[in-house]
Amino acid sequence: MIFRLVMHWRRLLFASLVAIGFTVTLGGSQSTGTVFSADAVKAAYLVNFIRFTEWPASAFRSDDVPFVIGVAGNKELEDYLWKITDGKTLQGRKVRVVRLINLEDAADCQLLYIQAADSLPGVPTADWLAAIRKKNVLTVANEPGFIAKGGIINFYTDGNNLRFEISPVTAEAAGLKLSSRLLALARIVRPDAPSPSR
Amino acid sequence: MTSALFYKSWRLQAVILIITCQSQAQLSPLSNNESATLGEIPLEQLMQLPVEFVTGASKYEQNIQRAPASVTVFTSEDIQNYGWQTLADALRSAPGFFINSDRFYDYMGNRGFSRPYDYNSRTLVLVDGHRINDSIFQQGSIGTDFILDMDLVERIEIIHGPSSSLYGSSAFYGAVNVIPKKGSDIAGGQASASLGSEPSAKGRFTTGNRTASGVDYVISATEWWSSGEKDFALPQSWRTATGLTSLNAANQDGMHNQSVYANATWKWLELESAYIMRDKDVLPPVYATNLTDPAHATDQRAYALARATGHPTADSSLVTTVSVDYYGYDALFSPSFISFDEQKLHTEALSLNFETRWQQTFDNGNVMIAGLEYQENFIQRTSRDDLVNAANSVSVDTSSNYVSPFTQFDWVLAHNLFLSTGARFDSYSTGEQRLTPRIGLIWIPTPATDFKLLYGQAFRVPNVGERAAEATPSGLKPETNQSWELVANHKLNSIWRLDAHLYYTDSSNLIIYTPAGTTINSEKITTQGFETGATAFFPSNIQVRASGTLQRSYDANGHNVVDAPRTLFKLNASAPVYEKWLRASMEVQYVGDRQDINGDPLGHYLTANFTLRAIHVWRRWDLSLSVYNISGGQWADSTSSGQIQSIPTSVVGKVTLDF
Numbered sequence: 001m002i003f004r005l006v007m008h009w010r011r012l013l014f015a016s017l018v019a020i021g022f023t024v025t026l027g028g029s030q031s032t033g034t035v036f037s038a039d040a041v042k043a044a045y046l047v048n049f050i051r052f053t054e055w056p057a058s059a060f061r062s063d064d065v066p067f068v069i070g071v072a073g074n075k076e077l078e079d080y081l082w083k084i085t086d087g088k089t090l091q092g093r094k095v096r097v098v099r100l101i102n103l104e105d106a107a108d109c110q111l112l113y114i115q116a117a118d119s120l121p122g123v124p125t126a127d128w129l130a131a132i133r134k135k136n137v138l139t140v141a142n143e144p145g146f147i148a149k150g151g152i153i154n155f156y157t158d159g160n161n162l163r164f165e166i167s168p169v170t171a172e173a174a175g176l177k178l179s180s181r182l183l184a185l186a187r188i189v190r191p192d193a194p195s196p197s198r
Numbered sequence: 199m200t201s202a203l204f205y206k207s208w209r210l211q212a213v214i215l216i217i218t219c220q221s222q223a224q225l226s227p228l229s230n231n232e233s234a235t236l237g238e239i240p241l242e243q244l245m246q247l248p249v250e251f252v253t254g255a256s257k258y259e260q261n262i263q264r265a266p267a268s269v270t271v272f273t274s275e276d277i278q279n280y281g282w283q284t285l286a287d288a289l290r291s292a293p294g295f296f297i298n299s300d301r302f303y304d305y306m307g308n309r310g311f312s313r314p315y316d317y318n319s320r321t322l323v324l325v326d327g328h329r330i331n332d333s334i335f336q337q338g339s340i341g342t343d344f345i346l347d348m349d350l351v352e353r354i355e356i357i358h359g360p361s362s363s364l365y366g367s368s369a370f371y372g373a374v375n376v377i378p379k380k381g382s383d384i385a386g387g388q389a390s391a392s393l394g395s396e397p398s399a400k401g402r403f404t405t406g407n408r409t410a411s412g413v414d415y416v417i418s419a420t421e422w423w424s425s426g427e428k429d430f431a432l433p434q435s436w437r438t439a440t441g442l443t444s445l446n447a448a449n450q451d452g453m454h455n456q457s458v459y460a461n462a463t464w465k466w467l468e469l470e471s472a473y474i475m476r477d478k479d480v481l482p483p484v485y486a487t488n489l490t491d492p493a494h495a496t497d498q499r500a501y502a503l504a505r506a507t508g509h510p511t512a513d514s515s516l517v518t519t520v521s522v523d524y525y526g527y528d529a530l531f532s533p534s535f536i537s538f539d540e541q542k543l544h545t546e547a548l549s550l551n552f553e554t555r556w557q558q559t560f561d562n563g564n565v566m567i568a569g570l571e572y573q574e575n576f577i578q579r580t581s582r583d584d585l586v587n588a589a590n591s592v593s594v595d596t597s598s599n600y601v602s603p604f605t606q607f608d609w610v611l612a613h614n615l616f617l618s619t620g621a622r623f624d625s626y627s628t629g630e631q632r633l634t635p636r637i638g639l640i641w642i643p644t645p646a647t648d649f650k651l652l653y654g655q656a657f658r659v660p661n662v663g664e665r666a667a668e669a670t671p672s673g674l675k676p677e678t679n680q681s682w683e684l685v686a687n688h689k690l691n692s693i694w695r696l697d698a699h700l701y702y703t704d705s706s707n708l709i710i711y712t713p714a715g716t717t718i719n720s721e722k723i724t725t726q727g728f729e730t731g732a733t734a735f736f737p738s739n740i741q742v743r744a745s746g747t748l749q750r751s752y753d754a755n756g757h758n759v760v761d762a763p764r765t766l767f768k769l770n771a772s773a774p775v776y777e778k779w780l781r782a783s784m785e786v787q788y789v790g791d792r793q794d795i796n797g798d799p800l801g802h803y804l805t806a807n808f809t810l811r812a813i814h815v816w817r818r819w820d821l822s823l824s825v826y827n828i829s830g831g832q833w834a835d836s837t838s839s840g841q842i843q844s845i846p847t848s849v850v851g852k853v854t855l856d857f
Contacts, residue, residue: 041244044239044244045241045244048240048241048244052241116561116563117559117561117562117563117610118563118610118613120613122562123561124561125561126561143559144509144513144515144559145509145511145513158380158382161245162244162245163245181241182241185241185242185245
């Protein structure tokens, strides 16, 4: 009785082979991926942030300079950004993704992603933010308390999903205009009242 | 002789089992093409994409690559795709896990260890970090007696290996952290109904949302009824042992449960409460009852907790949780041997738990956690009343507490090298004191590859039943183990990721029941194991997960331990079969040869489940049809008293309406 199952193993093996078969067959086709890497999703978000933000003309030295995305301390995100923006234009400009290895270069970006702990200079988030003060730079990070430190957009996780919070006051101070679509999807916070992100 | 009777099952024997297990979930990289299209995904859709993180391994959210443990993560999508009805169903497909079921409770084998009567007291079960194992039997319920409806589960984090350095007692071979959905995940109402072939029926009503004022709430209620197997054929061994001639135990496998769950989160405050009551008819082999006088048992669990989260500074958080937990157990039965008198079991436990933890992130990336847990077990009461001969009755009525400071420090040694050091000190009013450390060295040489070297210790204090049965007064020591593990993870390409694990666990002082019914600390058990796994996420949303485990557990004399299969293989595959809304999922599981509790052979088995699911049809409907154990072949599982047959083929259809 116990071993009755053994008699069925061939059928089960067949069934599992069929399962693998259709899996592999269908594996090559179709589009729209399910993405599980947080950095890939972040890269996609950043591109969207750029689409839904308006920079003043003063943010760029001339009409033909590229749009610069600076990444401090997240090589994986940088790689994804390269791939996503390759051959594309954002804000009507070519795109350059720059790995920031010193503070001085930060001010040349239009978007700055900060992962201070892993950045090469090893300086705190506050130093990065100080380096771009009064410049038209959209600052993004994924760290609790980023908004309170003076950042504009901060990622947080809600269950399995990556979400973002925005401080419109800070964006305004940086001369950036965020679209209502972006604000509608964000958790709105004030720099002086950080909401707890678990 | 009588002392063993504190236990929920009947015949407890001096046997020890072992095996070893584990696995890993990893992040999936994307190919150039996929990355390029990723930029085209609209914001609204991005917000719905699942992203992998883990919270249970360190009590704070961290990238899974840097968690100082091997972690497997299942999501609500997995639960729905594969039609997992209980937590045990999910664990069956976790690498290295194997489940024994005596149709009363489900018992998990993990890291080469399983005992069909230990009530999962050696693996910690948590709901959002809150301990479910009770203060009497330390039972981690995972079957139909688990406190949450699986439809309410957002994710399951399975932490392989000892986790006492954060969680204390019972996190002996691992921890399973179940995270419920938030109101924003429900975003409205849900009504779900399912019908099964046994027959069984289940209904759930859930409402949840995040209001404009920022209150996130969920309220849910479930009722579940099952007739179980109508004509249960008693195993031959049981008939021989009891002299029973009848073959069938008709209508003795029924189950009825009711559960409710509620959560409200507003700003810094979270309130949560859950309750389950399960009535179960218990088949004769469990309590050694006869056919004419079946056993019946009721399990109840409830908790209410309040959690406050504050940010004293921008770089720190302070989380404080206070909870009240109730556990109750009642059973009535007439055993067919030892004594023929009718027995009444009653257990109740009430405890208050307080935990506070401080997390500080430093500018150089180091993270520190320091916390304190305190639990007061006001009521720990368990009794067996002999309804005929009162002199044979026994009872324990006690109370106890423990206080446990813990800390973990995660160091960034270099941009690709991380060290995690943690320790916890537990001090029990019953006398035990234990310091359990954990160290993890994590090296990420390339974004596609990481290595982990892990060392941890764990312990489990004797439970109330074991303590009451100790052979010599205050003679029982806590069980302890130490474990080493080497983990390698590699992302092969944009689709496949591979993992491999080598582990070694030494467990000492394992508590066993002697043939006389007393408890003693037994000898050492060693487990060696190798496990490898592969997961794939194809761009077309096809998901594959496969794992294989080879392990050996042996005692001091070099003998293999009981109920420890040396081989485990699992394959899960899920794919859209028609457009995006119709999905087929299949799981295949192989469990190698084992021995039952008496040392008799239990054959290997291969089983498969299939689920067809229609997602968001007519906008608001979710339909699924599951066939469990497709081939219908039955195998035997080990129980506290021998063997019991697995459930034959069953079919469940489910309809869920979102409104």
